[in-house]
Amino acid sequence: MNTIDISQRDISKIALLTNPAAGKGRAKEKGALAARKFHDLGVDVISIAGSSPEASAQLATEALASGIDALVVCGGDGLINLALQAQAHTDVPLGIIPAGTGNDHAREYGIPLDPERAAELIVDGVAVRTDLGKMRTDDGRERLFGTCVTQGFDSIVTERANSIAWPKGSARYVTAIVLEFLHFHSIPCKIYLDGALEVDEPITLAAVGNTRSYGGGMKICPDARHNDGKLDLTVLGRMNRYSVARKFPKIYSGNIRGEDGLSQYRAEHIRIEMPDMPVYADGDRFDVLPIEYSVEKNAGLYLIPRP
Incomplete structure (x- = not known):
């Protein structure tokens, strides 16, 4: 088994990638709740949402190059997958606000389904290195x-x-x-x-x-x-x-x-x-x-x- 690589991160500026259609439209509401909680916690939020998967992927790539402390996805496992294509192999951690149907990434990593609690976790949690499949x-x-x-x-x-x-x-x-x-x-x-x-x-x-x-x-x-x-x-x-x-x-x-x-x-x-x-x-x-x-x-x- 690989050695577990866990690190503490200072999260003061994030990009929040949202799919408004995820979770039968619930992602937009959850994204707004998470954004307010981030602001309450003193975190600067750059909100991004593409008009297509390709546009969202491009926005995620640009955000990662802009000096953010974390790329945060508010949506389901499909949007997380899209974000992974840009974020994998970088030193910018991925945060998750679960807002999909299955939310199996969130289940795996113990991330709460409540958007405000998930936002608090992103600010107060730790970053862990994992494998991905290709x-x-x-x-x-x-x-x-x-x-x-x-x-x-x-x-x-x-x-x-x-x-x-x-x-x-x-x-x-x-x-x-x-x-x-x-x-x-x-x-x-x-x-x-x-x-x-x-x-x-x-x-x-x-x-x-x-x-x-x-x-x-x-x-x-x-x-x-x-x-x-x-x-x-x-x-x-x-x-x-x-x-x-x-x-x-x-x-x-x-x-x-x-x-x-x-x-x-x-x-x-x-x-x-x-x-x-x-x-x-x-x-x-x-x-x-x-x-x-x-x-x-x-x-x-x-x-x-x-x-």
């Missing part, structure tokens, strides 16, 4: 991720969950699971771990985790650690609809160790091949398989509660 397509497209990447039945479920407005939070994923059972089937797959072929058969899903959860707290990689220099992989093998339905409550709780049909692995490099399968990273669609995954050691820098 995805690479065969044509060279790359992207970093902080939590989990899904492919197979769970990525199809994520596509369905993103298309429905109700219910809220993690219940949307449960609803999407039920709806997708109507079309469920196992998918031919090859998985290579550190260059060696490990899986060559139809499977239900494969999840790559830098951290433990996705989908609003579903602990698909319950043993993942964000500073161990490895990526975790959970594979749900070929099984019928009834068996899959029985497994998902255990996936949600993380109680999957030794479960029939579920295999767990750990590696620095993972390659997954499934025909035309969509891939979701930090809750947002990235590309389709095949994709190679690797660890970017110590690439992340998050503001978290004091130990």
